[in-house]
Amino acid sequence: MCGIVGLFLKNSTLEPRFGELLAEMLVVMTGRGPDSAGFAVYGSGENGRIKLTVRGDDLDSIVADLGGDISGFIRDTHLVLTLPERDEQRVRDWLAASRPDLAVTGAGERIELYKEVGLPADVAKRFGLAGMSGTHGIGHTRMATESAVTTAGAHPFSTGTDQCLVHNGSLSNHRSLRRMLEPKGIRFSTDNDSEVAAGYLSWKLQEGATLAEALEASLDDLDGFFTFVVGTESGFAVLRDPVSCKPAVMAETDDYVAFGSEYRALAGLPGIQNARVFEPEPARVYAWERN
Incomplete structure (x- = not known):
């Protein structure tokens, strides 16, 4: 049980407020992950x-x-x-x-990636997230159910240039994937299964796949249950596994696209009352790119 948030701005006038908006979303997800928190911001x-x-x-x-x-x-x-x-x-x-x-x-x-042990509000304050500007980014609040509470185990994970991933769920074949990826030059610094998911996407991107193609391939190669939110230098994507037992909600307006593990993470966004709010479908890639 963890909390995921993501925000992709379409309207550049909101960029100075990006950190403020993402920080509020992150803090709202404290109940889903009070052990540690992290976020990645794509700025200048x-x-x-x-x-x-x-x-x-x-x-x-x-x-x-x-x-x-x-x-x-x-x-x-x-x-x-x-x-x-x-x-x-x-x-x-x-x-x-x-x-x-x-x-x-x-x-x-463009990426800056911060994470630490502690309540999400404390982590966001320590790094000054509310004062950061940016175009898009993702965040994660962790409840460590299968491993120790450490900063290294906190999300996001980044295994490629300007690429990062947050994950809610569990992968059953991450050990075999790790053994397959390491000879291909993908390096890991933790035992976290989410880092393996990030490494898998890095490998696919290095092989020439688009982000959407890499995520679609993961549906065949990754076993388990998962919700991924991914950031790249120019884009933002969401994928849920075919069963989709983990909660997820999205909102889209002319100004932004937002993701939250629960709707309450989105409730404070400007213009949310006029947004198209929907649950992302299982096994479908949702992706947006900067112009």
């Missing part, structure tokens, strides 16, 4: 440069230690580095060798 980016979101302690000296054309800012326990794309591997190698205690939670031109 620069061509030719990439952001790495790094999680851990003692972050103050990292920018200076790395040297070169790198900048960064700290939000609580996370550091967002911005660097030339050509330097990404150098920075990852340095982190692995010099600071193995740190974890890269997300990477891409």
Whole structure:
């Protein structure tokens, strides 16, 4: 039992309010997941440069230690580095060798990904979510029923550039999928089945599939019950398994598309009274892309 939220803005005038809206949605889902929370925000980016979101302690000296054309800012326990794309591997190698205690939670031109143990309201406040702007993003509140309550186990999971996933449910074949994906270059940092789902989509995208095609393929290859909400640099998608035992509701207006595990997560959105509110159908991919 976890809570999922997602928001995709069609109207750019709402972008300065994006974090405020997503934060409210996330906090409303506390009852479905009080152990930990996380979110990914797709904000501004620069061509030719990439952001790495790094999680851990003692972050103050990292920018200076790395040297070169790198900048960064700290939000609580996370550091967002911005660097030339050509330097990404150098920075990852340095982190692995010099600071193995740190974890890269997300990477891409526009994505920033934050997560921590604690009540969703506290996590959102610690990272200043309400003050962030963006075009789209996803969030998750976790109730850890099958594993320990840890920051590493919190969602979202990101295994590809500007890609992330949140998941409500359980996969029964994630171990065999992991064994299949690792020789293909997909790397995992936790034992969470949701990270394997993210890795599966990364592999399909690397093979040339569209996001919709990757999600459709997952219906054949992933066993279990699940609701996925996925973010990419330009898009937002939702998929439920063929049984769809996990609750889900969506709302669409001319200004946005929103997802929540329960309707109450959407109730505070502007213009919700005029939205088309619906339950996503089983085994059907819903996807939106930025113009």
